Amino acid sequence: MAAVRDRFQALLFVLMGAAVLRISLLSELYLRYVKEGLRPLLIATGVVLLLLGLAAAVREARGYAQPHGGGEGHDHAHGPRVGWLLYVPAVMLLLFAPPALGSYTAARDEVQADSLAGTFPALPDTDPLPLSVRDFSSRAVYDTERSLRDRTVRISGFVTPGDDGRWYLSRLLIQCCAADAGVLKVEVYGAQAPAADTWVVVTGIWQPTGPAGSDAARPALNATAVEEIPEPADPYRDTAPAAERD
Structure with a gap:
């Protein structure tokens, strides 16, 4: 034995x-x-x-x-x-290394919130403006000065299907490992949803949904273009599209 x-x-x-x-x-x-x-x-x-x-x-x-x-x-x-x-x-x-977490997790986890309503630093004049999902979400929900108004932005993430034909561009963020992942989601209007878990860059204009810091405020984007991209090497590092391609 x-x-x-x-x-x-x-x-x-x-x-x-x-x-x-x-x-x-x-x-x-x-x-x-x-x-x-x-x-x-x-x-x-x-x-x-x-x-x-x-x-x-x-x-x-x-x-x-x-x-x-x-x-x-x-x-x-x-x-x-x-x-x-x-x-x-x-x-x-x-x-067979298992894949990273994706839309199944994002659809079932609560959205992270780590900001308070207030003012944010000025944005550069770049057009379209590349932003991380975290930065876009924070400004969309909490910026009392509405610095995203009428700005065309580009954000990247993976597709998460929602209810009633809605869909979201999502990011999962980790503190240590995939077990502690938290989710960020931006609802996308004006474009047909690609397949779940597809990585995309969405270009569009911020869609206000409510007063800054209120329960009605949520990240939303009116899409003008959706471009499929390969999954990044580090899927949990939330970066702007330009930085992710370098």
């Missing part, structure tokens, strides 16, 4: 270590799950797991090579079958 357990643990450590290194060292897939600053910790974790697995395998191989007197020491017992299920997430992460 002990020999089977040791082999099981060794292989599991190797698979887990290889999977973590695959998404953090050999690619940027880790950005689907955690913030960029955690990459060194992920790489270190993957290396430690891989070394532990290799060390356990070497130790087991040496023990198996030792002669066993009188047939003692041979272990043909099998570990609990349910234990093999532990391999599933390691193999899946190694072969």
Whole structure:
């Protein structure tokens, strides 16, 4: 039983270590799950797991090579079958990395609110004006000076379907990892909704919905153009479209 357990643990450590290194060292897939600053910790974790697995395998191989007197020491017992299920997430992460959170999460989470009604810094004269979804949403809902009035803006995010044919341009923001994601959504008028989870840049004009800071105020945009774009490498980093393309 002990020999089977040791082999099981060794292989599991190797698979887990290889999977973590695959998404953090050999690619940027880790950005689907955690913030960029955690990459060194992920790489270190993957290396430690891989070394532990290799060390356990070497130790087991040496023990198996030792002669066993009188047939003692041979272990043909099998570990609990349910234990093999532990391999599933390691193999899946190694072969098929799950996608980032998308419209399913955005449609069910409450919208983040992190501003108070008041004045905001002046905007540049750029036309159209690239803005992050957070900046656009904050100004649309809380800016008492209405700095977005009659301005053509460009914002980017993924498509979230709503009720009654409505749709939203959404962003998910994380503090540490995907488990703590919060959502920002801008309702889009005047354009047909692309498929759910499609990443787009929407160009349009702010649509006022209520007094600044009131319950009626919400981010909304009258679209003049909707352009599909590839999913960014870091889907949780809310940037203006121009910065995202660089």
